[in-house]
Amino acid sequence: MRLNVLTQYLTYQLYHALTLLDALMQNRGSGDVHDFRIAIRRVRSVTALFLSGSVPFPSELKAAVKSTNPIRELDVLIESLKSKRYPKTCRTLSLLRGRHADAAFSPEFKTQTLNAIRNHYDTLCDADPDISSTHLIDTVERYYASALSDYGRICPETSQKELHRLRVRFKNARYGLEFLASSQLREEHRKIAECKKIQNRLGRVQDAYNQVEWLKKVYKRSPSSETAELLRERKKELKALKAASRSA
Known part of the structure; x- marks a missing residue:
């Protein structure tokens, strides 16, 4: 069967x-x-x-x-750096x-x-x-629409925790849409691209926060002017990304 x-x-x-x-x-x-x-x-x-x-x-x-x-967070941080400079x-x-x-x-x-x-x-x-194909499609489409609606309500008062939760929702929506597309239930390339864009936008804040925390640990373990400079730069980036994510 x-x-x-x-x-x-x-x-x-x-x-x-x-x-x-x-x-x-x-x-x-x-x-x-x-x-x-x-x-x-x-x-x-x-x-x-x-x-x-x-x-x-x-x-x-x-x-x-x-x-x-932790391994993935460190990989993202290492790949973002120029080894000759740092x-x-x-x-x-x-x-x-x-x-x-x-x-x-x-x-x-x-x-x-x-x-x-x-x-x-x-x-x-x-x-x-x-589970019928109709139910599979309707479930994903409703979830995607709900995530978009919540994304449209982001404001300067939206907490970092809420932004992270919303990022996870778009990740779920993206994987659901990819399932529909790969199973040939519905063509979803436009919505998948939209999920990736929003997910990445929200993800930059979390990535920047993680990187600041890792650099703090590195500086505490092995202080250097090089790491201190990088830490200052990443803190500025984090502040700017937080402001941008709430005005998206």
Whole structure:
């Protein structure tokens, strides 16, 4: 019996995450970390849209993604820097990234994540929810419209916590729209592009905040005029991005 289009999509993403896990454990590259996180987050977002009450997302996979947060934040910061201008800071950040990768990508991480992916794959196949294409499309479209409506109400008083929550909503909407498009249920390229644009706009604030926090740690650990200069620059950028995000 052919699996429902939703089950096909989710199990494919889990299989993709499984193939990425081996690469992740072997070379720990920033691209592998990013792709693995996206595959798992796609499953989490699409599950939240359609199956939150029947097939919950595994806590083990949620923990696996969370454990890679510091690594991804450091990758984004390192990739934003020119090593010739900030050689000492880049070296310190790279060493810090290596220590976090050593701690995160342990044999236990691989075993637990591997088992969680396989178990959830089987759970989804066994459940194979019978959801119509019309319901799948309507659910995503309503979610996207609701996120856009909330985005239109951003004002100078909107808190950073609310902006972050809204960013997550657009990430969920984007993954839902990508599901519709890849499953050939509806052409959604324009809306996907809009989600990416808004998600990136809101994400710049969180990225800048994370970078300031990491640079504070680096400066405390290994003070230098180079890191101090960079920290001042990133604080100014964060202030400007906060103001821009509330006037969008």
